[in-house]
Amino acid sequence: MKAEQIRTLVAKSCLSMDDEKFADYLALCADGFQYRIRSFSPEIGKEMTWLDLGLDELKGLLEAVPKHVRMQGQMRRHATLYTLDEDADGRFSAVSSLIVSHTALNGETHLFATGQFHDRVTFVEGEPRLLARDVMLDTRVLGPGSHMPI
Amino acid sequence: MPRNAKEWAGVPDLPADHFISSEVYRDEGIFRDEQRLLLEKTWKFACHESEVEQVGDYRTLSFCGLPLVVIRGEDNRIRTFVNVCSHRSAELVRAPRGNARRMVCFFHLWAYDTYGNCVNQTRDIGYEEAGPKKEACGLRSIRTEVNCGLVFITLDDDAETLESFLADSLDTLREALTAEPLELFHYHSFKVRANWKQWHETNMELYHEWGHVVNRQQGLNSPGYHDRRISIGKNGHLSLPPYRVSYSNIPGWEDRDSNNFPGLAPGEIRAVDLFPNTSIIIRGTAMRIDTSTPISPSLTLMEFRGLGLKSDTPEVRAERIRNHNQYWGPFGRTQPEDGFFIESVEQGNRHAAQYSIISRRENLGAHDDAALRGYYAEWSRHMGRPAGDPKGNVSAEGPGK
Numbered sequence: 001m002k003a004e005q006i007r008t009l010v011a012k013s014c015l016s017m018d019d020e021k022f023a024d025y026l027a028l029c030a031d032g033f034q035y036r037i038r039s040f041s042p043e044i045g046k047e048m049t050w051l052d053l054g055l056d057e058l059k060g061l062l063e064a065v066p067k068h069v070r071m072q073g074q075m076r077r078h079a080t081l082y083t084l085d086e087d088a089d090g091r092f093s094a095v096s097s098l099i100v101s102h103t104a105l106n107g108e109t110h111l112f113a114t115g116q117f118h119d120r121v122t123f124v125e126g127e128p129r130l131l132a133r134d135v136m137l138d139t140r141v142l143g144p145g146s147h148m149p150i
Numbered sequence: 151m152p153r154n155a156k157e158w159a160g161v162p163d164l165p166a167d168h169f170i171s172s173e174v175y176r177d178e179g180i181f182r183d184e185q186r187l188l189l190e191k192t193w194k195f196a197c198h199e200s201e202v203e204q205v206g207d208y209r210t211l212s213f214c215g216l217p218l219v220v221i222r223g224e225d226n227r228i229r230t231f232v233n234v235c236s237h238r239s240a241e242l243v244r245a246p247r248g249n250a251r252r253m254v255c256f257f258h259l260w261a262y263d264t265y266g267n268c269v270n271q272t273r274d275i276g277y278e279e280a281g282p283k284k285e286a287c288g289l290r291s292i293r294t295e296v297n298c299g300l301v302f303i304t305l306d307d308d309a310e311t312l313e314s315f316l317a318d319s320l321d322t323l324r325e326a327l328t329a330e331p332l333e334l335f336h337y338h339s340f341k342v343r344a345n346w347k348q349w350h351e352t353n354m355e356l357y358h359e360w361g362h363v364v365n366r367q368q369g370l371n372s373p374g375y376h377d378r379r380i381s382i383g384k385n386g387h388l389s390l391p392p393y394r395v396s397y398s399n400i401p402g403w404e405d406r407d408s409n410n411f412p413g414l415a416p417g418e419i420r421a422v423d424l425f426p427n428t429s430i431i432i433r434g435t436a437m438r439i440d441t442s443t444p445i446s447p448s449l450t451l452m453e454f455r456g457l458g459l460k461s462d463t464p465e466v467r468a469e470r471i472r473n474h475n476q477y478w479g480p481f482g483r484t485q486p487e488d489g490f491f492i493e494s495v496e497q498g499n500r501h502a503a504q505y506s507i508i509s510r511r512e513n514l515g516a517h518d519d520a521a522l523r524g525y526y527a528e529w530s531r532h533m534g535r536p537a538g539d540p541k542g543n544v545s546a547e548g549p550g551k
């Protein structure tokens with residue numbers, strides 16, 4: 001039952017970002033939510049953090065997104081929950097495989113990024129909520145880049 | 151009033167150095183001349199010395215089509231070699247970074263030391279009759295010099311020294327670059343679909359800050375913004391005088407009161423654009439170095455580094471990285487926008503535009519195009535032709551024809 005709820009949570013997080021329904025996305029987050037994008041660089045031999053936002057800053061960013069100059073078209077996040085573990089504190093660690101595609105206004109689609117979601121999930125009044133999401137990117141060459149969290 | 155075809159193609163009614171011909175960005179012949187007359191003749195930023203910190207540390211890159219390896223030698227000196235084996239031309243070092251006291255080719259296992267000497271020819275008995283001897287099989291060496299921790303290379307064995315090339319361009323950043331050892335926390339690259347000069351121009355041309363929502367929110371008419379005076383130095387390098395920026399007017403951000411780079415006031419921005427294609431920008435707590443590698447007239451490899459101090463605690467490092475990422479990196483608030491701007495300009499230059507206007511005069515204030523005019527004066531000096539009329543069309547036909 002909980003596994004199914006968490007699977008739905010991951011799916012909703014993708015759909016709400018794809019559709020830029022930011023309030024829906026934020027409603028999936030628990031208090032103290034932390035969002036990060038990370039990637040390992042063979043060029044400098046280090047793991048890098050490319051985005052590290054608490055809930056307030058994430059809200060500020062999402063509000064500003066429409067004002068930014070950005071890639072036009074449709075992003076699609078395809079996440080599949082691969083593993084789910086209950087941790088000692090009663091929370092869950094969920095790993096999803098991720099690919100993100102982008103379809104430009106002219107209808108041309110290309111692969112934007114691949115990686116994984118490493119999520120920490122807690123239950124609040126019976127509903128699963130994201131405590132933390134670490135987007136572990138394999139793709140490091142992302143064109144000019146994006147203002148949208150993945 | 152809209153312009154007809156003849157008017158559109160006509161030479162702008164401006165001083166000759168106040169516009170750039172679009173040919174400068176799209177012409178194949180000009181691109182080849184730029185490689186030969188300009189890029190191969192000047193000094194090019196390769197990496198930061200901390201990327202090759204220990205003896206044997208290496209870093210690979212490519213420049214002007216040449217695959218290169220930068221390596222710290224047994225004598226602690228940083229050298230650069232063409233990353234190609236002298237035997238049958240296999241790629242020698244095959245990772246972006248690593249450590250090797252001997253660089254061993256993976257094909258027939260010839261080996262080279264950190265000075266570029268060939269030190270092993272596998273089963274060398276086979277070369278006794280006809281040669282060559284090891285001594286004749288060293289790697290091709292590329293001139294390499296280090297200034298303020300920045301490693302530069304030049305393909306021109308007769309180029310002026312790096313010190314003379316840089317002149318006083320790094321003066322405003324010297325303390326920040328040298329007071330303490332630095333370290334990289336960020337590297338990313340992408341191929342921008344634009345001419346190589348465009349990114350550098352955008353770094354120099356602060357008028358485009360009107361296009362960034364974050365810059366607009368910070369106030370482009372705020373006190374002091376237009377009072378600083380840009381300075382164009384020797385060899386086309388540009389230096390932006392210090393300016394204090396407020397960060398707390400962006401929702402969720404805080405002012406950069408502590409952990410600023412040595413020599414900087416809190417939140418101060420300092421920037422230097424080194425001719426022809428490297429920029430160093432510090433926003434109080436975070437440093438960024440951009441450099442480019444031209445691939446074709448309309449394609450350019452961009453590389454971005456983020457730096458902090460080696461002595462940073464994990465907390466301070468995390469703060470620097472956060473500050474860096476607020477503007478920069480693939481998910482920054484301004485850097486992706488610069489990519490969209492210049493890819494759009496490339497399309498215009500390639501398919502429609504004849505001229506680009508760089509005529510703003512604001513008494514050398516932040517939005518004065520003198521920065522771009524200074525850049526193209528230097529470009530013209532190397533190329534032996536004006537950027538407004540690089541193919542001699544105007545002088546042949548006369549203005550406005």
Ligand code: FES
Pocket residue numbers: 235236237238239240255256257258259260
């Ligand atoms: S090509 Fe390198 S050893 Fe033969």
Ligand SMILES: [Fe+2]
Pocket residue numbers: 352358359362484487488
């Ligand atoms: Fe910009």
